[in-house]
Amino acid sequence: MAEGLGRTVLHRYRFSRIWGLGNRSAPVAQTPCLISSSHDPIELQSIAPFRSSQTRTIPAKLTIDTPHCLTPPDFDVPGPIFEASIGHVLPPSLDEANAGESADSGSVLPLSWQRLHHDPSLLVADLKPHIVVLVDAVQLAAQTGKLVQAISVIKNRFPGSLLWTPGLGGPDNAAVLAWFGVDIFDFSRSGFAVASGHLLTAFGPRAPLDGEDCSPAVAVDHYDQSLRSVRSAISSGTLRTLAEQQSLNSPKLVEHMRFFDKMMKSSDNIMRIHPLGVNRIDYLSTTSHQDSSVEQWVDFISNTYQVPEKLDNVLVLLPCSARKPYRLSKSHRKFIQALGTNACHEVMVTSPLGLVPRDLEDVWPAAFYDIPVTGDWSRDELHRIESMVRNLVERHDYDRIINHSGMVIEIEGFNIIDTRQGESSGSRTALHRLTEAVQTAKEELRIHRRKGERVNLDRFMSISRYLHKSDDWLNDCRVRGKPPRWKIERDGKQIALWSFERAGFSFSKEAVKYLDACSALPRVHLIDDVKWKGDLHYGIVKSFEAGILMGQDLIVMQNDVAIGLARSIAPGWEWPGTPGRLAKMHQRI
Secondary structure (H helix, E strand, O other), rough: OOOOOOOOEEEEEOOEEEEEEEEOOOOEOOOOEEEEOOOOOHHOEEEEEEEEEOOOOOOOEEEEEOOOOOOOOOOOOEEOOOOOOOOOOOOOOHOOOOOOOOHHHHHEEOHHHHHHHHHHHOOOOOOOOOOEEOOHHHHHHHOOOOOHHHHHHHHHHOOOOOEOOOOOOOOOOHHHHHHHHHEEEHHHHHHHHHHHHEEEEEOOEEEOOOOOOOHHHHHHHHHHHHHHHHHHHHOOOHHHHHHHHHHHHHHHHHHHHHHHHHHHHHOOOOOOOOOOOOOEOOOEEEOHHHHHHHHHHHHHHOOOOOOOOOOOOEEEEEEOOOOOOOHHHHHEEEHHHHOOOOOOOEEEEEEEOOOHHHOOOOOOOOEEEEEOOOOOOOOOHHHHHHHHHHHHHHOOOOOOOOOOOOOOOOOOOOOOEEOOOOOOOHHHHHHHHHHHHHHHHHHOOOOOOOOOHHHHHHHHHHHHHHHHHOOHOOEHHHHHHHEEEEEEEEEEEEEEEEEOOOOOOEEEEHHHHHHEEEEEEEEEEHHHHHOOOOEEEHHHHHEEEOOOOOOOOEEEEOOOOEEEEEEEOOHHHHHHOOOOEEEEEEEOO
16 A cells, blocks of 8 residues: 655645645646545546545544555556544544544544544654544534634644545635645535535525526536635735635634634744745735734834834834835835935834834835725724834834824823824925924934935844844944845955845855854754755754744754755744755855
8 A cells, every 4th residue: 555645835825835746846736626535526536636435334444545646756656545544533522531442643644623632642753644634624613713723733733744624615615724724625515505406606605597507517616716716826825815705705714714813923933024926915804904914013013123223213103105115105205305314213104014114114014015095094003003103112212203194193291293284194284394393303302314324234234133033143244235236245245135026135155154153043953964955855954943934044054063044935834744845045155
């Protein structure tokens, strides 16, 4: 019986992934995909890369196979074939109970809520199943919060596995389940819908129209098109938007999305560096404002962000703009001209991110988001912005606050100067008041314009504190070149280049010793006797630091010596067992 399942990640977005099945150089199928049974229509069996069957014995035995050649290394024989006993499955409400006979642990791993709570064999380090089956997914979906908890535990514990939630998936919830991390879908719900005279579509169940065929073949086509849309959304980085749209098909899906967002707020695996291949993030609904990328940005600005040195004297609050980064917009060119100095700390007021300092306007997500603009602020948006301004002021030593944002902001102990006074931000009189307020502050507080190189260095140090939690590697550096490709030099040697495409730094070999000395980047340790020739994969990695972010630069260590840099293409939760590349070689000393 064949044991291996060839698979590699082709695209990833948060917990969702597109796996290429079979030979990584020429995959024969992709996930999210369908799994068929002998009772399913022939149209589905012809497109499903996996097949399943289950005995009627107690406990039942599950078999999963495939008509394709997915077994490495030769990929010349159909297979693999996996078998596993499902064991005794108790209802999720009996999570304190411990069933008698447990399920098998192997290439196919049947899991239940009860087993996740009681089976210590799941903690064995060498347990690396190819497919995980959440056998009580339907029951978990009916209970508050349990489905997303179970999926999150499974994805973090078995990152290299495909996940199947039997009986739960359908064309109407495929985007939501894929957003959580589900890879394999079955036809159960679509089949039940057809049997009752309905079609299950991407927008929910409906009765067929006059002259429309309500057949298994039509149902399969709806399912196939839904999964194609999901795969497209994963590869383009728009799955969140698609999942939000689809969640409106039922109150329960909205509930699952909200619990998932709450759970992700405390996660360390959200991308803080502009993800490669994703051009923007859309915050199009109030639900998207709860996305963990927003929560982590708000937390950073409120509690960690530090104003560039000697710039916390005059705080100028400005409105945002549709164009990113803001300074390239027509409105902000007017604001910058009206200010007439770079000695003030400019901070943009926006939704849903709250505040975006000028020195961080180039990073993700600040430079890569889009929202609908109505001019109205919700109560939650007002509360978030007021709280962030208050925290920013409390942690710094501003002497004056000039408010050109148009939002009414009050802070105890400050006489905030409103330069808008109900007018538009670009009106001649409002801009004149902004100029006068800044001129008065300059004269009374004796603040002075910074040199251009100082502005750039302050900006890069601020960005480095955000991306790398340290700016020590920039000590004694100079900024040369022309925008947007600024060169960062130390002792006459280039150590980094600002890469506006990825909103991050591109480091040279010369930078490795400085980055290593100040621990600016996470470290990955290779196996001692392996010769590092190319990209990083699980087989050559001995250990790595927690919290690796997608797109993040890493220091590659061997025998406790820094030997180069790599750039992560997979977030940290995937590293303990995901086949394929985890990071690309960037510099090799």
